[in-house]
Amino acid sequence: MTGLAEETAVDEGLHVLVVDDELPAIEDLAYLLRADERVREVSTASSGAAALRALDHGDVAALFLDIRMPGMSGLDLARVLTHFERPPKIVFVTAYESHAVDAFELHAVDYLLKPVAQERLAEAVRRVVAEVTGRPGPAATADDETIPVELAHVTRFVRRSEVRYAEAHGDYARLYTRRDSYLVRTSLSALEDAWGDAGFMRVHRSHLVALAHIDEMYVESGRCAIRVGDMRLPVSRRNTRALRDRLVRNARPGAQRP
Incomplete structure (x- = not known):
């Protein structure tokens, strides 16, 4: 056809x-x-x-x-x-x-x-x-990246759009999807540089989060945190305002998700 x-x-x-x-x-x-x-x-x-x-x-x-x-x-x-x-x-x-x-x-x-x-x-x-x-659909971007990951000596392939957040592990990073997590041989800073334009934001020295997967943002005892699925993640003071601004912009009518 x-x-x-x-x-x-x-x-x-x-x-x-x-x-x-x-x-x-x-x-x-x-x-x-x-x-x-x-x-x-x-x-x-x-x-x-x-x-x-x-x-x-x-x-x-x-x-x-x-x-x-x-x-x-x-x-x-x-x-x-x-x-x-x-x-x-x-x-x-x-x-x-x-x-x-x-x-x-x-x-x-x-x-x-x-x-x-x-x-x-x-x-x-x-x-x-x-x-x-050729239409990517709402759950992915046109340039959605595929990341090879190792799990029990088996190589699996994870789409970037499936990643909810990443956590620093020294010179490595752990990627979290809805069901699993995968350790990859790259730093959180490198992921931040590579994925910043794809809707990911550094909210803490230990966490890089996909804005589209944030369910809640709240303040308790002067400390900001977010909920991503079942996980509660801290937000550093220096990143709180920038994160709030990004989420508000994305929530406006007609705004495109990052």
Whole structure:
């Protein structure tokens, strides 16, 4: 399809294909996808070969693809799809973290771990829409950075838009997302310089925070603090006024989020 045709198709709803050799996994994922208003149709296939046949009979925007399947694995199928003139987007859905590097070398849009939470699946759908249309959507910026992180000898890939705040750990920094945290080999000062234009602000010598993820700002006993999800983070006196000004500007009608 042309770019305009792709956008029109997405606006009408995505047609996605769930590929897994286990029927309960297919049924669970298909149920969650059908609950997403951006998804128009969900097809299913129980093998790589069946998936290829299904692609001949419909305009599929994305595959939600298991990796470990008998015969043709999900990675094998993804390699075949790279030879298509206009391959569908790939979201890997697996119980194993060990294939993340291979998945992203194949330009996967996302990598979900089973069991899949509906909120995390919704983010994957958003990424598919952004890839197909070129529109980043409300949860990311056009230049959203992907950060490789190490966790138990496995490389995972985290989008900058998923990071709620970062905490200083000597010459390292720990990134906190909604569910996990990751130690990265860079200083908080380096992240501040790199991410300042992407809506992050240093609120304390130990914390760099994504302004979009701040839920509350309050003062107790003369000390300012913010709430980010379930975490309460201190704000230094020297940064309190600047932070308040940034949050007020962002809250004004018509103001763009940082």
